[in-house]
Amino acid sequence: MSNPVPYELYYWPGIQGRGELIRLAFEEAGTPYVDVARQPEALGGGVKALMRFIKGDGAGTLPFAPPFLKVGELVIAQTANILAFLAPRLGLVPADEPSRLRANQLMLTIMDLLVEVHDVHHPIASSLYYEDQKQEALRRAPLFLGERVPKFLGYLERLLARDGHLVSDAVSYVDLAAFQVVAGLRYAFPKAMAGLEPRIPLVSALHARVASRPNVAAYVASARRLPFNEHGLFRSYPELDVAPG
Amino acid sequence: MSNPVPYELYYWPGIQGRGELIRLAFEEAGTPYVDVARQPEALGGGVKALMRFIKGDGAGTLPFAPPFLKVGELVIAQTANILAFLAPRLGLVPADEPSRLRANQLMLTIMDLLVEVHDVHHPIASSLYYEDQKQEALRRAPLFLGERVPKFLGYLERLLARDGHLVSDAVSYVDLAAFQVVAGLRYAFPKAMAGLEPRIPLVSALHARVASRPNVAAYVASARRLPFNEHGLFRSYPELDVAPG
Numbered sequence: 001m002s003n004p005v006p007y008e009l010y011y012w013p014g015i016q017g018r019g020e021l022i023r024l025a026f027e028e029a030g031t032p033y034v035d036v037a038r039q040p041e042a043l044g045g046g047v048k049a050l051m052r053f054i055k056g057d058g059a060g061t062l063p064f065a066p067p068f069l070k071v072g073e074l075v076i077a078q079t080a081n082i083l084a085f086l087a088p089r090l091g092l093v094p095a096d097e098p099s100r101l102r103a104n105q106l107m108l109t110i111m112d113l114l115v116e117v118h119d120v121h122h123p124i125a126s127s128l129y130y131e132d133q134k135q136e137a138l139r140r141a142p143l144f145l146g147e148r149v150p151k152f153l154g155y156l157e158r159l160l161a162r163d164g165h166l167v168s169d170a171v172s173y174v175d176l177a178a179f180q181v182v183a184g185l186r187y188a189f190p191k192a193m194a195g196l197e198p199r200i201p202l203v204s205a206l207h208a209r210v211a212s213r214p215n216v217a218a219y220v221a222s223a224r225r226l227p228f229n230e231h232g233l234f235r236s237y238p239e240l241d242v243a244p245g
Numbered sequence: 246m247s248n249p250v251p252y253e254l255y256y257w258p259g260i261q262g263r264g265e266l267i268r269l270a271f272e273e274a275g276t277p278y279v280d281v282a283r284q285p286e287a288l289g290g291g292v293k294a295l296m297r298f299i300k301g302d303g304a305g306t307l308p309f310a311p312p313f314l315k316v317g318e319l320v321i322a323q324t325a326n327i328l329a330f331l332a333p334r335l336g337l338v339p340a341d342e343p344s345r346l347r348a349n350q351l352m353l354t355i356m357d358l359l360v361e362v363h364d365v366h367h368p369i370a371s372s373l374y375y376e377d378q379k380q381e382a383l384r385r386a387p388l389f390l391g392e393r394v395p396k397f398l399g400y401l402e403r404l405l406a407r408d409g410h411l412v413s414d415a416v417s418y419v420d421l422a423a424f425q426v427v428a429g430l431r432y433a434f435p436k437a438m439a440g441l442e443p444r445i446p447l448v449s450a451l452h453a454r455v456a457s458r459p460n461v462a463a464y465v466a467s468a469r470r471l472p473f474n475e476h477g478l479f480r481s482y483p484e485l486d487v488a489p490g
Contacts, residue, residue, distance in 0.1 A: 056403060061347045064354045064400050076346050078353040080325075085346060101321050101330060102306045108323040108353075109309045115360055123368050123381065125388040136368065136381050143370040155309050158301060 007033040007086075008070040010050045010063075015232035016184075016225075018079045018114065019067040024176040025083060027219035029090035035224075036070075080107045083173045092173040103167045106159075106174045110181060113152045117184070118233050120144045120240060130230075130237070141240040145192040149185065153200045160202035171213065178203065179210035184234030189241045252278040252331075253315040255295045255308075260477035261429075261470075263324045263359065264312040269421040270328060272464035274335035280469075281315075325352045328418045337418040348412045351404075351419045355426060358397045362429070363478050365389045365485060375475075375482070386485040390437040394430065398445045405447035416458065423448065424455035429479030434486045 007026065011019030013035075026033040039045025053075065056062050060075030068077035069086070076082050084104050087093035093103045118126075123140045124133040156178060159166055166174045182203060186193045197204050210216055219225055228234055252271065256264030258280075271278040284290025298320065301307050305320030313322035314331070321327050329349050332338035338348045363371075368385045369378040401423060404411055411419045427448060431438045442449050455461055464470055473479055 056407065061343075061350060062400070062404055062407065063350075064357075064397075074343060074346070076350065078350045081346060081349045081353055084349070098306075098319060101319070101326060104326045104329070105306060105308075105321065105323045108326055112309075112360070115357070119364065123364075124385050125392065127388065127392055136384075139381070140369050143372065147370065147372055152309075155307070159307055162301065162307065 007031065008036050009033050009067060010036050010053060010070065011067040012050075013037040013047065014226065014229070016180075016228060016234075017067075017232050018111075020180055020226075021079055021173070021177050022067055022069065022082055022086070023224070024180060024216065024219070025086055025090055025092055025173050027224070028171065028176055028213060028215050029092060030215055031090055037066075080104060080111050083107060083177075087173045090173075092171065092176070094168050094170070094172075099167055103172055103174050106156075106166055107177060109152070109155070110174070110177045113148075113181065114233055116144060116148055116152075117188070121235050121237060130235075134239075137237075137240060142242045145189060145196075145242060149189075149192070150196060150199070153181075153196065153203050156203050156206075157200040160206065166206070171210070175206060175210055176216070179207050179216070182207040183211075184228065187228040188234040188236055191241045191243050195243045252276065253281050254278050254312060255281050255298060255315065256312040257295075258282040258292065259471065259474070261425075261473060261479075262312075262477050263356075265425055265471075266324055266418075266422050267312055267314065267327055267331070268469075269425060269461065269464070270331055270335055270337055270418050272469070273416065273421055273458060273460050274337060275460055276335055282311075325349060325356050328352060328422075332418045335418075337416065337421070339413050339415070339417075344412055348417055348419050351401075351411055352422060354397070354400070355419070355422045358393075358426060359478055361389060361393050361397075362433070366480050366482060375480075379484075382482075382485060387487045390434060390441075390487060394434075394437070395441060395444070398426075398441065398448050401448050401451075402445040405451065411451070416455070420451060420455055421461070424452050424461070427452040428456075429473065432473040433479040433481055436486045436488045440488045 009019065009022055011017065036045055037047050037050045041048055050066055052058055053063055053068065058075060060073060063075065063077035067079055067082065068075055069082045076085055087103065088095065093100055120141050121130050121137050122133060123136040130137065156166065166172065166178060230236065254264065254267055256262065281290050282292050282295045286293055295311055297303055298308055298313065303320060305318060308320065308322035312324055312327065313320055314327045321330055332348065338345055365386050366375050366382050367378060368381040375382065401411065411417065411423060475481065
């Protein structure tokens with residue numbers, strides 16, 4: 001018997017970022033994967049391996065940016081696209097089409113929130129340092145925390161209140177993403193989240209339920225879980241953590 | 246025989262916006278659809294009909310924002326999700342899984358570009374007027390036009406150069422989206438696009454090919470095609486149209 005085709009994840013090796021949503025899916029499912037850029041260069045890893053695809057030297061569809069997943073000859077990019085492909089194979093989404101459409105819809109909404117999370121500290125350009133757009137960030141942060149985060153998390157709260165779950169009663173990749181969003185927002189904006197969370201108890205409870213799942217808990221406690229840091233999406237800049245008025 | 250379930254599109258009635266990517270798919274396919282919020286309120290249309298779902302009074306999955314599509318009992322939101330659902334039914338994507346993954350990947354990349362298009366004129370908050378964030382917009386625009394637009398359109402150019410198409414040789418919903426992006430960027434940034442387009446001839450040619458398709462040409466010439474305006478994603482603010490240095 002030949003081995004099954006291994007899953008190769010390509011993502012920046014020093015941050016959680018969008019790649020973390022895919023790592024969490026593999027970890028919850030207990031499915032082996034290779035986090036390629038975190039392997040030694042001598043073994044074909046490192047950022048070099050990732051850049052080879054971005055430059056167009058690899059086979060398969062050219063990715064615009066990490067994360068991307070290689071499975072045999074397939075190269076799949078865009079986080080929500082990767083997860084829509086993986087989730088049925090990992091048992092992280094129900095089989096019926098309405099559930100998959102719903103899961104993808106919610107995942108894309110969470111991805112939209114992640115763009116806004118990033119742009120709080122980079123409102124002018126990704127190519128500039130935070131310090132060079134800090135004045136604009138200081139203006140954006142209270143609006144983001146006062147309007148956008150409550151709108152996005154309030155939306156998830158309403159879904160949980162109305163339907164009792166985001167996708168279904170079994171854990172889904174959208175639950176994992178919601179967990180990651182809450183964890184990241186707590187890291188980046190502890191004061192604002194302390195003010196907001198009493199208004200979104202079902203979202204907080206979902207975070208706790210996911211955090212206590214054995215595979216997720218073991219992963220988060222392991223060296224495989226990179227710490228949050230100030231190179232990723234969720235950054236702890238205390239001056240941006242303003243409690244909404 | 247009962248009638249087939251009609252497609253009901255819910256989107257803001259005064260702008261092209263993200264809804265236009267779905268309108269274009271229906272128009273190219275020649276498939277009837279109801280653009281609900283553009284129907285008279287007396288006939289169940291108007292923004293009221295749309296807000297009913299956003300407020301959670303409608304059946305099906307709660308949408309976070311327009312556009313969303315109602316098909317029988319299904320309510321599907323998020324542009325790329327709607328198109329991944331529709332395209333196989335409209336004949337706008339090949340049947341095999343690798344092609345669908347590729348199409349979704351490219352569509353999501355185009356959607357990422359659209360967020361950046363919007364945020365050029367709204368770098369601080371969607372809830373503020375352009376005039377109240379114009380200074381920040383003036384700082385963001387040259388970086389967007391000098392770095393991001395060339396990166397995104399250059400990516401599409403490389404795909405066309407390497408593979409001869411975005412998805413396949415038959416027209417796909419991604420081709421329609423690429424057409425819309427070029428049309429919108431030309432409207433919003435004519436000077437910058439005049440400088441850039443000589444470097445992306447295959448993207449320009451794709452725009453021309455899509456524009457000359459009979460159903461697309463008839464649609465664009467019709468009253469159903471809303472004009473670009475300064476309420477949509479692509480806005481003509483001459484002060485932001487700086488030719489990249």
